[in-house]
Amino acid sequence: MKRYWNQVIASILVNSIYAMVNYPVVLINTLLAPLSILAVVTFASHGTLLPVAALGALIMNMVQSGTSMQGDLSHLKNDMKLQDMVVSSPTSAGTYILGMAISELVYSIPTIILLLILNFIFVKITVIGWITILFDMLLIFTFSISLGFFLSTLSSDIVQSWAFSGIISPLLTTIPPVYYPITYIPYPWRYLSYLSPTTYAAEIAQNAAGYVHLGTLDFALTWIILVAFTVFIFVIALKKSRWREI
């Protein structure tokens, strides 16, 4: 077990701790994307959407972990050939990815702290609400990390990887109603937003904070769909990703 955690820590050291220690400027990078949209939505709504946007920024941060991981893994695999070195070592694909996933969270610790402070100040949520949001975040994090790993094993160079990130980020965070309630989207466009798992994650979080009201059936259905999205992409990542090439 100790050996397993040493392997996990190796990924965390390389992909976040050493990067942060050697280049502190990277800390600002993770802060900018969620906070900039939060600021725009807050200013545009004259402050009324600040609590919803603060929750949305948390979701975006989780999704961003997946897209960042996709880029990082792709870079380490294609440009550094690090993944091949790790493949030929006792570390398994699952251990490597767990470490890399945690490293993305470690990377965004300053962002998470700042967003939690904003949420504690501006969003009135019960303890059960916070527990709901925690599970909600874990699910969307698992979804984005699985998607990131899957895409990273498919990409053969960093340019392709950037293209994947460029597509995923707006599709999962900017366009869907993550920073604002879904009721702001007129029909028939609202149906399109249900194609993104982040819409469900946002609805769950907004419901927990009392900004939208989901009936029992809707509430259950939203969770089921989000879990289904996550399990589906997780299984795809496990089955289709290439650790040892064929």
Next chain:
Amino acid sequence: MRIEAIKLSKNYGSRVFALKDVDFKIDLKGMFAIIGKNGAGKTTLIRILSTQLLPTYGEAYIDGIDVIKDAHKVREIIAAVPQEARAIPWLTPIQTVLSYLMWRGLSYREAREKGIEALRTLGLDNVENEKNRKLSGGQKRKVLVATVLASEAPLIFLDEPTTGLDYLSRKELWSLLSKMKRDRLIILTTHYLEEAEILGDLIGILDRGKLLDLGDINSLRSKMEFPYSMKIYDPNFTLDFSGIVKRVNDGVQVFTNEKNVYQIVSMLLEKKIKFSVQEVSLSNIFEFLVEGGEQNEEVLEPGNSINTG
């Protein structure tokens, strides 16, 4: 360390064979150098054996462990530096080695101690806290070698570790690899034939996915029809013998057998013509096997009564 490959093959689609029916069995400690032109299948072979790539068909065993089915067991005893691997620029050498050792399961403390020792062995202790991006090309390559050296794995794969290095840096790395191979098996691919000849205790020659020959330099020479190379510094020299003659700048190069060498030498001494004689190099063997000895357009046909004038 025993390595066995049985009909090992890799193809991409139905037409492109990267490796075709490669068979060999070795039991060795030291250096197994695999040589071949670009695209000969060297990297494919090393990637299959180091569990990074699955073959299309065939079998491979390392110390009796199935490389294909029991890759996780093989990974406990191997370490590999892939072709074009780079030391991560934002890490320092000690961070590079330490994190690799932790991926092998060592604790932070153990990894740090072994890392410092490996960097000292490779003469990198003075730059262990510099960022990799600031190091020279040779130093960066040494950092990668240090990672696998520190792992103490009994089998190390190095895919073209000296490509792109200047001659002196290559020689420096050769000296390190010579020390490293004493207590483990290193499988190294290279297209520097001199490197394979100097370091290789066993040399495999790959061409278009097939293993053409395998053996130490002496056994490869012994299979040659003409195992001696003579340089005769007289472009107009004429003689009758069995061998191959090439025109070179200041004379002729003759490939022949031991019996003819004695005859030619006595004739040259009699006529007071300058000459040198040596066993054929790996480069000559490679040319004959891979290029059929016809790389140079000036080559004359082998046979009797060759007029070199």
